[in-house]
Amino acid sequence: MRRFKLGVGTAMGTAALAAGALALAPTASAVDPTTATLTAECGTYGSGLATLTATQSGTSATITLSSGAIKAPIDVPAGSVNSTLTLSKNGSGTTTFTGSSNPAIPTGSDVTTGPLKGTVAAGDVLEAKSLKLVIFGLITVNCTATSAQSPGPFTF
Secondary structure (H helix, E strand, O other): OOOHHHHHHHHHHHHHHHHHHHHHOOOOOEEEEOOEEEEOOOOOOOOEEEEEEEEEEEEEEEEEEEEEEOOOOOOEEEOOOEEEEEEOOOOOOEEEEEOOOOOOOOOEEEEEEEEEEEEEEOEEEEEEEEEEEEEEOOOEEEEEOOOOOOOOOOOO
């Protein structure tokens, strides 16, 4: 009987230690890479490098985009840019991330938009293709990726 109690006590202690180790273990990034760059052409509004930063929580994901390809011609208040980022999905389809959560952008500064929200599934591979910005509901800027994402597409 005594051996049985020791065995149960040891097993319970081991389980508690394992649970504690799991609770303290760092969480793995759900998306890889978390940051990528590409070049984009935005017509008369300019061209240049864009940086995308992705995060994921379950099936919800966000992408924030910052680019020197477009400079704010005037002060742009926070939340006044409606953005639609179109990405290739798994090489055969597309998906969009949308939002109007831009920070305030001073005149002459790089344009930043996001976080743009979208839905993903495990294993989705997404690469930015185009961005549509509607500023103040009046000015539309269409940008097209002219290079592949580096270091590569986002894998969720």
